[in-house]
Amino acid sequence: MTADSATMQIIEAALIESGADQSEVVVISERTRLTRFASSAIHQNLSEKKHRVTVRAVVGKRVGCATTNRLTADSIRSTAQKAAQLARLAEENPDFVSLPSPVPIPAARTHFEPTARCRPEDRAQAVKTIAAIAAESGCTASGSFLVTEVEVAVANSLGVRAHQSLTESALTVIASESGPGLSGYETATGYAHWAGRDLSALDVETIARKAVGKCVAGRKPIAVQPGDYAAILEPPAVAALLMFLCWIGFGATAVQEGRSFLCGRMGERVMHDSISIWDDGLDARGLVMPFDFEGVAKQRVDLIERGVAKGIVYDSYTAHKEGKKSTGHAFPAPNPYGPGPSNLVMATGSHSLQEMIATTERGLLVTRFHYVNVVHPKRTILTGMTRDGTFLVEAGKITRAVRNLRFTQNVVETLGEVDAVGSDAALHQAEGCYCPALKLPRFAFTSAA
Amino acid sequence: MTELCERAVDLAIRAGASYADARIVERATESLQVKNGKVEALQSESDLGLGVRVLVEGAWGFAASADLGGADVQKIAEDAVRLARASALTSPQPAVLSEVEPARATWKSEWRTDPFEVPMQEKMSLLLEADRRARQREEVKVCESALTFVRERKYFASSEGSRIEQERLESGGGVKATAIGNGEMQERSYPSALDGFHAAGGWEVIEGLDLLAGAEKIGSEAADLLTAPVCPSGTFPIIIGASQMALQIHESCGHPIELDRVFGSEASYAGTSFLTPEKIGQFRYGSPLVNIVADSTVPGGLGTFAYDDEGVPSCRTDIVREGVFCGYLMSRETAARLGLRSNGAMRADGWNRLPLIRMTNINLEPGTWTLDEMISEIKHGFMLENTRSWSIDDVRLNFQFTTEIGWEIRDGSIVGMVRNPTYHGVTPQFWAACDAIASKEFWKLWGVVNCGKGEPAQSMRVGHGAAPARFSAVRLGAEQ
Numbered sequence: 008m009t010a011d012s013a014t015m016q017i018i019e020a021a022l023i024e025s026g027a028d029q030s031e032v033v034v035i036s037e038r039t040r041l042t043r044f045a046s047s048a049i050h051q052n053l054s055e056k057k058h059r060v061t062v063r064a065v066v067g068k069r070v071g072c073a074t075t076n077r078l079t080a081d082s083i084r085s086t087a088q089k090a091a092q093l094a095r096l097a098e099e100n101p102d103f104v105s106l107p108s109p110v111p112i113p114a115a116r117t118h119f120e121p122t123a124r125c126r127p128e129d130r131a132q133a134v135k136t137i138a139a140i141a142a143e144s145g146c147t148a149s150g151s152f153l154v155t156e157v158e159v160a161v162a163n164s165l166g167v168r169a170h171q172s173l174t175e176s177a178l179t180v181i182a183s184e185s186g187p188g189l190s191g192y193e194t195a196t197g198y199a200h201w202a203g204r205d206l207s208a209l210d211v212e213t214i215a216r217k218a219v220g221k222c223v224a225g226r227k228p229i230a231v232q233p234g235d236y237a238a239i240l241e242p243p244a245v246a247a248l249l250m251f252l253c254w255i256g257f258g259a260t261a262v263q264e265g266r267s268f269l270c271g272r273m274g275e276r277v278m279h280d281s282i283s284i285w286d287d288g289l290d291a292r293g294l295v296m297p298f299d300f301e302g303v304a305k306q307r308v309d310l311i312e313r314g315v316a317k318g319i320v321y322d323s324y325t326a327h328k329e330g331k332k333s334t335g336h337a338f339p340a341p342n343p344y345g346p347g348p349s350n351l352v353m354a355t356g357s358h359s360l361q362e363m364i365a366t367t368e369r370g371l372l373v374t375r376f377h378y379v380n381v382v383h384p385k386r387t388i389l390t391g392m393t394r395d396g397t398f399l400v401e402a403g404k405i406t407r408a409v410r411n412l413r414f415t416q417n418v419v420e421t422l423g424e425v426d427a428v429g430s431d432a433a434l435h436q437a438e439g440c441y442c443p444a445l446k447l448p449r450f451a452f453t454s455a456a
Numbered sequence: 457m458t459e460l461c462e463r464a465v466d467l468a469i470r471a472g473a474s475y476a477d478a479r480i481v482e483r484a485t486e487s488l489q490v491k492n493g494k495v496e497a498l499q500s501e502s503d504l505g506l507g508v509r510v511l512v513e514g515a516w517g518f519a520a521s522a523d524l525g526g527a528d529v530q531k532i533a534e535d536a537v538r539l540a541r542a543s544a545l546t547s548p549q550p551a552v553l554s555e556v557e558p559a560r561a562t563w564k565s566e567w568r569t570d571p572f573e574v575p576m577q578e579k580m581s582l583l584l585e586a587d588r589r590a591r592q593r594e595e596v597k598v599c600e601s602a603l604t605f606v607r608e609r610k611y612f613a614s615s616e617g618s619r620i621e622q623e624r625l626e627s628g629g630g631v632k633a634t635a636i637g638n639g640e641m642q643e644r645s646y647p648s649a650l651d652g653f654h655a656a657g658g659w660e661v662i663e664g665l666d667l668l669a670g671a672e673k674i675g676s677e678a679a680d681l682l683t684a685p686v687c688p689s690g691t692f693p694i695i696i697g698a699s700q701m702a703l704q705i706h707e708s709c710g711h712p713i714e715l716d717r718v719f720g721s722e723a724s725y726a727g728t729s730f731l732t733p734e735k736i737g738q739f740r741y742g743s744p745l746v747n748i749v750a751d752s753t754v755p756g757g758l759g760t761f762a763y764d765d766e767g768v769p770s771c772r773t774d775i776v777r778e779g780v781f782c783g784y785l786m787s788r789e790t791a792a793r794l795g796l797r798s799n800g801a802m803r804a805d806g807w808n809r810l811p812l813i814r815m816t817n818i819n820l821e822p823g824t825w826t827l828d829e830m831i832s833e834i835k836h837g838f839m840l841e842n843t844r845s846w847s848i849d850d851v852r853l854n855f856q857f858t859t860e861i862g863w864e865i866r867d868g869s870i871v872g873m874v875r876n877p878t879y880h881g882v883t884p885q886f887w888a889a890c891d892a893i894a895s896k897e898f899w900k901l902w903g904v905v906n907c908g909k910g911e912p913a914q915s916m917r918v919g920h921g922a923a924p925a926r927f928s929a930v931r932l933g934a935e936q
Contacts, residue, residue, distance in 0.1 A: 043911060045720045048548035052539040053518040055808045055912070057505065074501040076522045086502075093498045096576045098584065100494045127542035134546050149724040151911050181724040196723075264598045265636045341497030343489050343600065377727065380847045382858050382934075383876065385641035390856050390934070392849040394727075413847075413854055413880070415934040453934040454880055456854045 014170070017060065017083055018162045024087035027064035027094055029106045031163040032087075033300055033339060035059045038156045042130040045149040047138035049131060063340045064090035065106060069097040072341045104327035109166040112304050115289060115297040118156075119205035122174035125154045133178070133211045140215040141182050146197075146222050148215070150180040153436075154206065161302035169302035175294060177202040177436040180214050181395060182222035195228065195408060197221025198374055198395035200243065202436030204294060221374060221396040228408040230455055231399060237370030237426070238450035239363045239400065245353065245442045246435035247376045248389065248418050249284065253348045255384040256419075257286075257310050258336070259325035260345025268387045268419055273316050279425040280314040281356055286348035288335065293350045293434055293441045298335060305335035310348065314423075322346035353442035356428025363427050363446040365403040371412070371452070372398040372405060382415060390415040392456070412452040424448050457482070458621060460529065461613035464508045467533035469615050473510035473540065475553065476533070477614040479765060480506050480524075481807035486572060489602045490583040492591070498576075505807035508536045514550025515543035520808040553788040554797045556768050558617035563762035565624045566755065567658030571605040574659045579603055586631045586667045590675035595635040595682055599675070602652065603629035603662065604905075606917075610765075618767035626758065626917065627661040628654025628903060631671040635678035642681035642875060644860050646670035648699035649843040654903035654917070655756045677861060680873055687862045687877035689933025693834050694879060695827075695926045697841035698894075700859055701820060702902035702920035708883040709741075709748055710815040710918070712852035713775055713783070714801075714909075715790040717813075725911055727850025730883070731781060733794060741781040742887025745823060748776040750785055752800060752816035757919030758903040759816035761803075766811060768800035775818065779887075785813050805914035812910050817901065819921030823893025830892045830926045832868040838932065839863040839870065839924075840877050856880035856934055878934045889930065894923035 014034055021032040036058045043051040060083060061074040071093025075086040130152045141148040153176060160170040177200070184195040199217035201209050240248075261267035269277070288296045288305030298304050301323055309317040321329075322337030325345055336346035364372065374396030382388040392411050399407045422445075429443030461478040468476035482504045489497035506529065507520035517540030519532045583601045590599040605627050612620040630652015632645040647653040647665055655661045696704060711717065712729040720728060731739070752759055752770035761770055766788050773783050784790075785801035790813065802811040831839065845858035862877035863870045899921060907916040 039912060041911060042542075043721075043724070044546065045723055046549070048546040049543035050516065050548055050721055051518070051810055052516060052543045053810055054520070054535050054539060056521040056523065057808055058522055070495075070498070072497065072499040074499065076503045076505065078522075082502075089500050093500060093576070096580075097498045098495045098580055100496065102494060127539050128545065131542040131545040138546065149720060151724060153911075179724055183720075183723065264634075266598070266634065266641060341489070341499050343491050343496040377850050378847045380845050382845045382878065383641070385636070385639070390845065390847045392847070392854060394850055411849060411854070413849070413856060413934075415856070415878075454854060454856070454931075456849055456851075456882075 014158065014160050017078060018160060020080065021062050021083050021087040022162060022164050024084045025062055025064045025091045027066050027091045029065035029164050031063040031106050033061045034160045036158045040154045042134065042152040044134045047141060047147045049134055052127065060086060061339060062087045062090040064094040066091065066094040068099040068101060068103045069094045070100060070103055071097055102328055103324065106163045106165055107167060107301050107303050107323040107333055110304050112169050112298050113289060115295050117204055117295050118172040119174050122154055122176050122204065122206040123156050125206055136211050137180055137215040140212065141219050144219050144223050146182040146184055146219050148180055148182055153177045161300060163302065167302035169298045171297060174204050176206045176209065178209060178211065178214055180218040182218040184222055184226055193228065195222050195225035196395045197225060200435065202434045225396050225408040228410045230410045233412060233452045233455050235449045235451055237367055238447045239367065239370060239372045239444060240447065241374050241444050242433040242442050243375035243435055244373045245445050246438040246440040247379045249351055249353060249440050249442055250438035251379055251381060251389050252387060252418055253351060255381055255387065257319055258345045258347040259319050259321045262319050263325060263328060266384055268385060269316050269319065275316055276314045277316045277419055278311055278314040278422040281425050281428050282311055282314050282422050283354035284311040285309045285352055286320060286350050287352055288350045290350060290352055293352060294439060296350065299337040300339045301333065301337040303333045303335040303337065308334050320346050320348050349439050351440040355430055355432050355443045357430050358427040359430055360444055363444065364400055364405060367400045367403060370400045371409065372400055386417055387419045388415065388417050411456040413454040414451060415453040416451045421447050421450055457611040458613060458619055460506065460524065461611050464506060464529050464533050465613050465615050467530050468508055468510045468536055471534050471537040473512055473537050475511040475615055476508060477612065478506060478508045479807060480611040482609045483806065484607045487602065487604045488579055488583060489600065490587050491600050492598060493584065493587055495580060503806065506532060507807045508532050509810065510536045510540050511551055512537055512540035513544040515540050515548050516551060517543060518810045551789045552792045554792040556788060556798065559763060559767055559769065560619045561762060562621045565656045567625045569659035571627050571659040572607065582667060586671040589668055590631050590633040590671040592672065593675055593679035595637050595679035596633045596675050597636045598634040599631065601631040612765065612767055614767050620763045620767055622762055624656060625658055626654060626656050627658055628652055628905065629662055629665065629667065631667060631674065633675040633678040635682050637682045640682050642678050643844060644674035644678040645842055646674045648902060649860060651905050654758060654905050656758060656760055657756055681861060681875045684873040684875040687838065687874040687932060691929050691931055693837035693926065693928050694930045695830055695839040695924055697839065698898060698900050698922045698924050699842055699902055700840060701922035701925055702904065703843045703846055705818055705820055705920045705922060706904055707846060707848045708852060708855055709775065710818040713785050714813045715784040715786045719790060719793065722909065726909055730851045730853050735781055737780065737782055739781040740779055740888065741776045741884055742779045743890045744779045745893055746776050746779045746887055746890050747821040749773060749819050749821065750775050750799065750816050751819055754817050754901060757817035757901050758917040759919040764800040764802045765804050766798065766802045768798045771799050773799045785815065787813050803916060805916055809914050812914060814909065814916045815907060815918040817919030817921060820893065822896040822899040822923045825892045825894050827894055827898055827924055830894060830924065831865055831870065834865045834868060837865045838874065838877060839865060840879065853883050855883065877932060879930050879932050880934055881930055886927065886930065889927040890925055891928045892926035899923040
């Protein structure tokens with residue numbers, strides 16, 4: 008897809024129709040194709056074509072938004088007029104200064120033909136391949152194979168004009184030893200995942216064999232007592248923790264309102280010096296996106312640099328409150344929750360996963376977490392369960408699979424003591440995060456399944 | 457619109473489908489959000505599109521589009537058939553649908569005052585005043601209040617002859633105060649956490665909330681919580697307030713009774729269920745006091761409708777009777793696998809989503825106690841109210857919930873407030889400890905507007921009837 012003339016006509020028409028002091032139009036057109044499989048066969052197979060046009064109208068310091076999914080001239084006109092009408096009805100927001108002014112948007116390659124061309128039959132063949140590999144080891148496979156094409160266009164009456172065509176794909180495989188319907192704590196499962204914009208980089212067999220390998224290794228899990236353990240968190244587990252840390256801590260709204268763990272700690276050491284975290288929309292290892300939903304170029308923002316709190320991300324509203332410029336991290340309006348990182352990267356280290364295991368006297372190896380949630384945002388306490396491969400490490404070796412455990416852990420505190428950072432990293436689509444494994448001397452597992 | 461659905465079904469059958477259904481969903485949403493005395497969001501949204509679901513060679517395909525021109529509808533139908541043919545390449549167990557009588561019906565939920573007709577100024581004034589009242593204590597640094605109204609018209613046609621039109625109106629809102637000080641942060645919400653209180657109905661739903669009095673109370677409680685003692689760890693009798701009971705039912709009963717989860721449809725994402733089919737009629741889910749029903753007929757519920765998205769009529773089903781697990785939420789396909797007929801639990805989050813088995817109104821039936829009687833029998837325990845954090849494992853057994861506020865009970869009386877109360881347990885052991893449920897005077901049908909399931913993510917609006925309930929021995933404390 009490209010930002011074609013029809014889309015631009017929609018945008019220009021909406022900007023004119025609103026009649027407000029300032030106007031912004033965001034058009035997102037998306038074609039999603041998702042193949043889900045369970046018991047080694049496709050059970051849900053879908054295609055979806057949708058649009059979303061949001062007009063933000065500003066009258067003085069009053070702001071209104073209206074959204075439609077219809078691309079007809081009548082619908083665009085009435086949506087623009089509705090936004091302006093709502094703005095005139097709204098109470099003044101003294102904190103609102105202006106929509107952003109235009110800034111140069113760097114060119115970025117985000118659309119890949121192999122992804123766009125992926126057919127239902129191709130995805131079915133991938134499922135057959137995965138099912139066959141699972142069957143070789145007496146497993147069944149479930150998972151999903153996602154392919155999307157998206158066009159994003161942002162414009163405002165101050166001259167912002169940004170558009171981007173994107174593709175994205177992700178494959179998730181769960182191998183299960185005994186098949187769905189017979190689930191329980193004794194059932195071994197294994198997980199593997201791939202995500203990227205260019206489908207030609209996907210190796211289906213490798214992903215399938217990784218999930219099956221985990222599953223086979225996870226057979227006959229034993230129960231271990233909850234408590235503090237040394238923990239080796241594989242990249243999917245680290246990604247889950249980082250995503251929640253972003254939600255509660257790295258956005259300007261959370262800091263300005265006093266909710267973030269970073270309040271008053273900028274420039275202080277808050278984590279171990281092996282930890283560096285930044286957000287970079289142009290990092291090709293992640294899902295590249297050069298601008299945000301206000302059409303502002305995404306800046307690389309160092310959040311944690313060698314353990315020291317260095318920065319947070321802004322949209323135009325939160326930036327204006329501090330007399331700063333947006334870092335290009337706005338989400339679609341209206342958004343009272345504020346900006347957030349969406350292309351997170353954690354610096355890799357020098358240790359392989361095998362080295363981490365070999366240097367562990369007694370600990371747990373965690374593949375991923377399930378249903379993570381925030382227990383206390385300011386203290387960064389999270390809880391969640393392990394899932395799809397949890398193993399006991401003794402005297403430098405994986406000795407047994409273990410039943411799932413619940414953790415309840417202050418994440419910033421646990422990142423203050425890090426034994427090793429992994430040399431390999433992976434992209435995780437759901438979390439929008441590229442990160443390595445971590446070996447932590449202490450991680451609190453608070454109850455057992 | 458129904459004619460357009462019929463055309464889509466015809467086109468799908470002509471393209472090779474053995475079964476087809478089509479849904480057009482037209483949804484209008486209005487939302488207002490106020491934060492710290494400022495209107496931060498004022499939004500109107502309209503959404504319309506068509507989704508077609510087909511069976512070819514016993515395999516499923518689904519296609520949806522917002523483009524509804526003549527050629528577009530043909531393409532939607534053909535895409536759905538092509539997807540189903542691709543599904544068939546992987547040799548799934550052929551889908552067999554349990555029988556349903558074809559229905560021709562029109563249905564509308566009940567409301568008194570259309571909230572879309574209420575002046576915007578009146579709505580904003582209500583939120584701004586609630587915001588002001590919640591921020592009377594200086595410790596309250598953030599107050600967020602919101603109102604949301606949804607009108608949904610749904611048109612359904614199937615190749616078996618069903619033609620159904622339904623219209624629903626929902627209203628809801630709430631207030632949340634966040635107090636910050638001395639390195640601590642505490643939140644209180646009214647009427648409940650998780651986006652407030654929502655129900656099928658009109659502006660009268662909002663008028664019945666008494667938002668202003670509630671806002672003042674939670675603002676004060678949030679400030680007091682900053683210096684309240686931390687809830688101790690240990691095993692205690694606890695009373696769980698009604699809104700928290702709604703979440704407890706949702707996570708530990710509502711999700712594990714979804715029969716598609718049981719059969720592994722969600723294994724790669726949300727997980728499966730410990731409630732496997734051999735447990736029906738055998739498994740002790742809770743104490744004999746525990747009676748839970750799935751009821752899509754109860755007025756005012758977010759899970760109330762006339763027909764589900766397969767054209768199956770709404771009904772009331774026993775889920776747990778006198779503590780014994782006895783029924784699932786089912787689709788036509790999953791019911792057939794058990795030799796049963798669907799109880800109408802298939803719903804989709806809009807035109808562009810495939811129907812999945814979703815909770816309707818999963819209700820814990822009231823008991824006979826008053827709240828005072830329940831408290832009076834506790835020597836030392838706690839009463840926990842309003843959700844702050846929730847998490848449960850992928851088979852729905854090990855859960856951990858943190859509530860916004862706790863009240864310490866000693867010798868049959870509430871003696872003070874505690875902060876950061878967390879309780880955890882394993883589903884059947886937890887429900888087996890239920891030794892009192894408050895009576896119908898304390899029972900309320902709560903709405904949950906953000907029940908997540910499926911890929912792409914679907915957010916469903918479901919109901920939970922609940923009264924405060926007491927549990928004889930529950931583990932408290934997990935935080936560091």
